[in-house]
Amino acid sequence: GQNIDQPTEMTATEGAIVQINCTYQTSGFNGLFWYQQHAGEAPTFLSYNVLDGLEEKGRFSSFLSRSKGYSYLLLKELQMKDSASYLCAVRDRDTGFQKLVFGTGTRLLVSP
Amino acid sequence: DAGVTQSPTHLIKTRGQQVTLRCSPKSGHDTVSWYQQALGQGPQFIFQYYEEEERQRGNFPDRFSGHQFPNYSSELNVNALLLGDSALYLCASSLYGTSGTDTQYFGPGTRLTVL
Numbered sequence: 001g002q003n004i005d006q007p008t009e010m011t012a013t014e015g016a017i018v019q020i021n022c023t024y025q026t027s028g029f030n031g032l033f034w035y036q037q038h039a040g041e042a043p044t045f046l047s048y049n050v051l052d053g054l055e056e057k058g059r060f061s062s063f064l065s066r067s068k069g070y071s072y073l074l075l076k077e078l079q080m081k082d083s084a085s086y087l088c089a090v091r092d093r094d095t096g097f098q099k100l101v102f103g104t105g106t107r108l109l110v111s112p
Numbered sequence: 113d114a115g116v117t118q119s120p121t122h123l124i125k126t127r128g129q130q131v132t133l134r135c136s137p138k139s140g141h142d143t144v145s146w147y148q149q150a151l152g153q154g155p156q157f158i159f160q161y162y163e164e165e166e167r168q169r170g171n172f173p174d175r176f177s178g179h180q181f182p183n184y185s186s187e188l189n190v191n192a193l194l195l196g197d198s199a200l201y202l203c204a205s206s207l208y209g210t211s212g213t214d215t216q217y218f219g220p221g222t223r224l225t226v227l
Binding site for chain 2: 004033040041042043044045048087089091097098099100101102103104105
């Protein structure tokens with residue numbers, strides 16, 4: 001089966017650091033993605049991990065441990081505009097087709 | 113470079129009606145996937161079209177059907193609408209055979225409300 005778990009909601013203050021965790025159990029694995037989604041808008045790509053370790057991209061970093069079925073997204077120097085939902089998604093096995101299995105998303109509220 | 117476009121933006125229907133949603137993929141992409149996103153949930157995969165055929169399907173009833181045209185654009189049809197079909201419908205495009213950071217690009221979505 002496919003199961004991806006994330007916390008439902010997190011709060012943080014402007015300028016702080018926040019870590020959003022994601023655990024997954026999927027029948028196939030060909031990469032893990034993090035998307036940002038503002039209310040009523042489409043998800044936008046943030047990061048990608050397929051090998052174990054940390055990928056850094058500006059204020060955002062993402063970590064993957066395939067043996068533990070675990071990933072996290074780290075957001076530094078939080079800004080008000082970072083208030084959004086963060087979606088963890090696993091790409092299914094490599095069939096040539098891109099199919100993503102999403103978690104329910106973590107709603108992050110950044111306060112002044 | 114045009115991104116993924118969807119129409120209409122918003123739609124209101126009543127129970128039992130039928131609806132058609134449309135999607136044009138990002139330039140250069142040949143595969144279209146459809147997702148349903150209920151309020152407060154993550155997107156759920158409906159199905160995927162490539163070379164005008166349905167290639168993969170999620171756990172959705174036959175009331176959900178689709179089509180892909182030779183220009184790669186796609187339609188999602190939902191028959192006998194239920195209140196539970198109210199959601200944001202997202203179209204995502206990609207290029208067959210790509211991997212790595214190449215991922216799906218999402219359109220702005222169609223907000224369907226069933227009364």
